[in-house]
Amino acid sequence: MRLSGLITGDRKPLVEWRASHISDPVERLRYLRAATDHAPRPKRRLLVRLPRNWRAYTPLILLGLVFVPGPSTSGSVTVDRPLPLPQRDAHPWTAAVPNVWLVEKAALYETYSNGLRIETQYTAGHRPRKPFPGYSGNLDRPAVRWLSEPRGIVFHTTESLIVPFEPGRTREMLRLGRGLLDYVKSIHAYHFLIDRFGRVFRVVPESDVANHAGPSVWADPENAYVGLNESFLGVAVETQTGEEQTASSGQIHSLRILTEMLRAKYKIPMGNCVTHAQVSVNPGFMKIAYHTDWANRFPYLEVGLTDNYALAPASVAVFGFEYDQVFLQVMSGEPWKGLLRAREQVRQQAAAAGVSVVRYKSALEQRYRKLAAALAIPAATGEKAHANE
Amino acid sequence: MRTNDTALGLDVGTSRIVKAERSGEEYKYSSELNAFVTIPYSKITAGVLEREGIPHSVENGEIVVQGNESEKFADLMNAEIRRTMTSGVLDAKEPESLTQIGRLIESLVGKGKGAKLCFTVPAAPLGHEKNLTYHEATLKQVLGDLGFQAKAINEGQAVVYGELESTNFTGIGISCGGGLCNVCVSYLSVPVMSFSVPKAGDYIDHSAASITGERANRIRIEKEQSFHFNGHYADKVHQVINVYYDDMIRTLVTGLREAFANSRNLPKMNRPVPVVLSGGTALPKGFRDRFETILREQTFPVQISEIRMAANPLHSTAKGALIAALSD
Ligand SMILES: Nc1ncnc2c1ncn2[C@@H]1O[C@H](COP(=O)(O)OP(=O)(O)OP(=O)(O)O)[C@@H](O)[C@H]1O
Numbered sequence: 163m164r165l166s167g168l169i170t171g172d173r174k175p176l177v178e179w180r181a182s183h184i185s186d187p188v189e190r191l192r193y194l195r196a197a198t199d200h201a202p203r204p205k206r207r208l209l210v211r212l213p214r215n216w217r218a219y220t221p222l223i224l225l226g227l228v229f230v231p232g233p234s235t236s237g238s239v240t241v242d243r244p245l246p247l248p249q250r251d252a253h254p255w256t257a258a259v260p261n262v263w264l265v266e267k268a269a270l271y272e273t274y275s276n277g278l279r280i281e282t283q284y285t286a287g288h289r290p291r292k293p294f295p296g297y298s299g300n301l302d303r304p305a306v307r308w309l310s311e312p313r314g315i316v317f318h319t320t321e322s323l324i325v326p327f328e329p330g331r332t333r334e335m336l337r338l339g340r341g342l343l344d345y346v347k348s349i350h351a352y353h354f355l356i357d358r359f360g361r362v363f364r365v366v367p368e369s370d371v372a373n374h375a376g377p378s379v380w381a382d383p384e385n386a387y388v389g390l391n392e393s394f395l396g397v398a399v400e401t402q403t404g405e406e407q408t409a410s411s412g413q414i415h416s417l418r419i420l421t422e423m424l425r426a427k428y429k430i431p432m433g434n435c436v437t438h439a440q441v442s443v444n445p446g447f448m449k450i451a452y453h454t455d456w457a458n459r460f461p462y463l464e465v466g467l468t469d470n471y472a473l474a475p476a477s478v479a480v481f482g483f484e485y486d487q488v489f490l491q492v493m494s495g496e497p498w499k500g501l502l503r504a505r506e507q508v509r510q511q512a513a514a515a516g517v518s519v520v521r522y523k524s525a526l527e528q529r530y531r532k533l534a535a536a537l538a539i540p541a542a543t544g545e546k547a548h549a550n551e
Numbered sequence: 552m553r554t555n556d557t558a559l560g561l562d563v564g565t566s567r568i569v570k571a572e573r574s575g576e577e578y579k580y581s582s583e584l585n586a587f588v589t590i591p592y593s594k595i596t597a598g599v600l601e602r603e604g605i606p607h608s609v610e611n612g613e614i615v616v617q618g619n620e621s622e623k624f625a626d627l628m629n630a631e632i633r634r635t636m637t638s639g640v641l642d643a644k645e646p647e648s649l650t651q652i653g654r655l656i657e658s659l660v661g662k663g664k665g666a667k668l669c670f671t672v673p674a675a676p677l678g679h680e681k682n683l684t685y686h687e688a689t690l691k692q693v694l695g696d697l698g699f700q701a702k703a704i705n706e707g708q709a710v711v712y713g714e715l716e717s718t719n720f721t722g723i724g725i726s727c728g729g730g731l732c733n734v735c736v737s738y739l740s741v742p743v744m745s746f747s748v749p750k751a752g753d754y755i756d757h758s759a760a761s762i763t764g765e766r767a768n769r770i771r772i773e774k775e776q777s778f779h780f781n782g783h784y785a786d787k788v789h790q791v792i793n794v795y796y797d798d799m800i801r802t803l804v805t806g807l808r809e810a811f812a813n814s815r816n817l818p819k820m821n822r823p824v825p826v827v828l829s830g831g832t833a834l835p836k837g838f839r840d841r842f843e844t845i846l847r848e849q850t851f852p853v854q855i856s857e858i859r860m861a862a863n864p865l866h867s868t869a870k871g872a873l874i875a876a877l878s879d
């Protein structure tokens with residue numbers, strides 16, 4: 163980052179000089195904080211890098227038509243290849259969509275034809291979903307389709323405090339569950355939350371956006387998606403990603419019937435029902451799995467889906483992200499089948515394009531940065547953990 | 552006359568919780584061990600505690616001792632010490648964590664009456680984010696319930712606020728604690744990069760314990776009382792502690808190097824920047840020199856002006872949190 167987003171070059175020495183003449187540390191910090199203007203929202207400013215005259219670009223940026231130079235140090239690489247979207251004919255994309263319908267809508271709940279009951283007392287509206295882009299076509303000049311209905315589901319874990327699942331702990335679990343619901347409601351964290359007992363709560367209406375996915379990508383045979391907050395629904399299970407299987411049988415049952423209902427309502431293919439770990443990225447490092455929710459042991463088959471850990475993650479296959487040691491540690495050394503497949507695809511595509519893997523990946527990376535900048539997605543995530551104040 | 556600024560800094564650490572407050576020009580600190588012990592109630596035990604003058608409470612037929620006294624009590628009763636946190640965040644596997652940390656915090660800070668308070672939270676591990684928001688939200692709620700306007704601050708950033716006033720809060724703050732080492736690179740008070748490394752005091756204790764067959768607590772006491780860096784160890788335990796200290800420092804330095812190499816978002820530091828070391832694990836004599844030796848083994852991506860110890864390694868994070876709260 164240059165200083166631009168922070169303090170413009172000419173003002174910097176002045177700010178430093180003034181600050182060093184303030185003797186009280188508190189006053190000095192107060193002055194610097196004001197001068198750098200990073201409280202209370204330092205992240206965006208710091209992390210998105212725009213051309214100096216960026217205002218002139220605004221309409222184009224909004225249309226996604228402008229290339230905002232990414233912070234990549236390598237020179238620009240053009241690779242004239244189609245976007246490597248998944249093959250249409252695989253089961254995750256062809257399986258029939260179930261048939262489920264609304265049976266009753268009462269003041270505090272809804273019931274559905276497959277036995278699903280959704281509690282609605284914790285629902286709070288957020289920002290209505292705006293049309294979002296799906297990308298296809300060519301690598302350098304992707305075609306954009308504007309879409310408005312959710313295209314998939316991202317499964318999360320709450321990573322909240324979990325006490326043993328025992329009858330004697332019921333009251334404690336209820337208390338923790340209520341606290342959690344209040345919290346996720348206040349930050350619009352997901353569309354749905356499934357509590358310890360498998361009860362399904364709608365937290366954000368499906369017509370609105372929830373803050374569930376952070377920087378994230380996925381792709382189906384039709385489109386690639388960047389920033390899944392807009393395009394995917396978030397479903398969280400009150401549990402922790404851990405050594406053992408921690409979803410209770412009630413939670414798994416509810417995951418299954420909720421997934422069925424959402425797939426029916428929005429015609430969602432099985433392959434677009436995936437875990438947060440599979441879609442989350444850390445653009446600052448070009449690494450996958452920034453979030454590790456359900457990095458493994460999501461009960462895909464029990465939830466009535468295909469084993470989507472076998473799908474090539476779009477982060478790697480379409481956008482040139484990589485995994486790292488920490489990810490391998492989380493996965494106990496065994497990455498998803500789909501991850502290995504995705505890396506193989508990248509190798510093959512590079513060969514087909516007649517460029518080295520490194521060069522090809524840097525072209526993929528540039529495309530990610532271009533699309534993310536157009537959507538104003540932060541270029542790095544380092545401070546995100548504390549971003550939701 | 553206003554002698555007391557109505558703001559507090561609170562370092563909520565895996566091992567200790569430290570409060571900082573300011574009166575006039577002076578900073579004051581108090582701390583509690585972030586731990587507790589419970590044993591079944593008996594008249595005899597209660598009697599022993601009375602005699603020894605150990606403050607305790609009785610709940611649901613159990614005697615509970617919290618904070619600084621818990622160590623002495625555990626020793627006396629041969630009971631296990633329990634902790635509310637592990638690796639920098641609330642321990643999800645400790646069913647009492649929420650209740651006990653609530654009490655410990657209240658005993659330190661009392662009621663807030665709307666006062667400002669900044670508390671420390673760890674950074675995510677390098678390159679990743681484990682969900683820390685719940686930890687932060689829980690502490691915020693606990694403090695909110697006590698009547699504070701509470702805000703979180705990154706632990707490494709707190710080191711910078713506490714120690715690097717002289718460079719306009721530009722530099723690298725490192726806190727080597729019990730559960731984690733936290734790192735923050737700050738530029739003119741703005742945190743531009745932060746991360747944590749899951750190797751710190753507890754890691755050294757447990758690793759050394761598993762190699763020597765000693766109990767981790769015994770290693771910890773040995774480490775705190777007599778370990779220092781000197782290149783030659785007659786004592787096997789010291790030798791092993793030294794091995795894991797090296798391991799920790801190397802991981803930290805490698806992490807820092809990697810973070811700089813991978814980060815595309817750093818401002819150009821056109822002047823060499825200082826590194827400040829703090830936290831309980833940085834206390835042994837010779838730690839700074841060892842850190843510097845390992846750092847200088849290979850070229851480092853930014854120029855370092857000096858590597859120094861915090862003025863008071865056990866208090867600098869709480870002080871930084873206080874300065875953040877006061878400047879808000
Ligand atoms: N004199 C000493 N020599 C070596 N280690 C020490 C000494 N005193 C304390 N420690 C170690 O420092 C650690 C605690 O440090 P500190 O209080 O800074 O951590 P914390 O803030 O509670 O933890 P964290 O920041 O990881 O959440 C413990 O592992 C303890 O054994």
Ligand SMILES: [Mg+2]
Nearest residue numbers: 564565726728
């Ligand atoms: Mg600490």
